[in-house]
Amino acid sequence: MTAHPQPLKKPRFRVLIALLAALVLPIALSGTAAADGGKSPRNWTVQVGSESPDQAIQGMSFLPKNIFINADDSVTWEANAGEIHTVTFLAAGQTIESTQPFDPFNPVYGLPQGGTSYDGHSYYNSGVMSNVSDSGLPAVETYTLxxxxxxxxxxxxxxxxxxxxxxxxxxxxxxDYPYTQSQYDNRVNRAEQAIIRDGYQQWSEARDQADNHTVILGTDNGTSMVMRFIEDNVVVHVGESVTFQNSGMGEPHTVTFGTEPANPFAPLGDPGNYTGGQLNSGILAPNSTFTVTFNKAGEYDYICALHDYLGMIGTVVVEE
Ligand SMILES: [Cu+2]
Known part of the structure; x- marks a missing residue:
């Protein structure tokens, strides 16, 4: 193919301009901040969740966890991961336990509640937050109070x-603010890297527990989780079984063969005699298992109906 260098020029200039802006803007902004003596309201940013580029590792943290602001300032929470999260201030006297387990279809929990100015004691909720639109729930990317x-x-x-x-x-x-936004951002970046490293470590440890008859349904340690079937491709013989095991601390999953059912929560099919078609475990809570006996040769794809959009999919190959 002939090269066409001409059209490349414009984008290159744009990149250069963007780089220059990135260098110059912070200086301009800090100049403004100094000029007003820090008296005009500021907006701060907190990241909701974190993830590896392939979305396999998901972090369960608000970053920064603590933010120091002044009265009349605002905070914008940004969805930073595909996994769903919420930002929720409970009403005075309400406990987190009373809201568990999370029901995304109850509008009190799944949809935005309260105004945009926090009164200090009422219930405020972002609704479901995610940085992708195919999580299966109506999700928002930002929430500001x-x-x-x-x-x-x-x-x-x-x-x-x-x-x-x-x-x-x-x-x-x-x-006086103890930290600037860029100081928070530096810490957030380091914390994110640590969460992702921790997730890959869990992943490699889980591989040691898995074999062709034991598939680990992700893992989590309360800070980071692995959104993968481990291993995601196993080979068995007709008449043999595979046990799917949720060894995490909090994240539920499903094992779903065939067409994704409208309600992933409802078990479907006979796991004792699988010969193809629809089979659904329903919700597999931490420390639960689901054993499937494969009685027909073939290649069977399956998904976690909650996390397939993050890449949580697998295959069982059944040989004669
Ligand atoms: Cu899952």
């Missing part, structure tokens, strides 16, 4: 309960 009142306000992710919480510390207007 303004904080007119001082105080320490703790919030939760309803999906991951006690394991995932953060605090917004709101101090008097004009108080």
């Amino acid at each position: 303004t904080f007119p009142n001082t105080g320490d306000f703790t919030y939760y992710c309803l999906v991951h309960g006690m394991a995932m919480k953060g605090t917004v510390h709101v101090r008097d207007k004009g108080t």
Whole structure:
């Protein structure tokens, strides 16, 4: 093929301009901040979740976990992962336990609730947050609240309960900020790398437990999780079984063969005699197993109906 170098020029210039802007903008912005003495309201950013580029590792943290702001500032939470999360301030007297297990189809939990200005004691909820649109639920990518009142306000992710919480510390207007956004961002980047490393470590440990008759349904340790079947491709003979084992601490999964059912929560088919077609485990909670006996040769694809959009899919090859 003949090369056409001409059309490349414009994009290259754009990249250069973007780079220059990236260098110059922070200087311009910090100049503005100094000029107003830190008195005008600021907006801060918190990341919701984290993930590896292939989405196999998902983090269960708000980053930064603690943010120090002043009255009238706002915080924007940004969905930073495909796995679903929420940002939820509970009402005074309400416990996180009373909201568990998470029901995404209850609008109180699954959809945005409350206004845009946090009153310090009522229920506020982002609804489901994700950075992808194919999670199977209506999800938002950002959620912003303004904080007119001082105080320490703790919030939760309803999906991951006690394991995932953060605090917004709101101090008097004009108080010196302990950290800048870019200082938070540097820490957030390091924390994300640590979560992803931890996930790959769990993944390699889980491989040691897996064989052709034992598939691990992801793992999680309360901070990072592996959204994969381990191993995702096993080979057995007709009449043999495969046990699918959820050895995580909190994340539910399914084992679903055939067409994805409308309700992934309802078990379907006979796992004691699988010869193809639809078979669904229903929700497999942590520490539960699901054993399937394969009585017909073939190649059977299956998914986790909750996490297939993150790449949680597998195949069982059944030989004569
Ligand atoms: Cu799953």
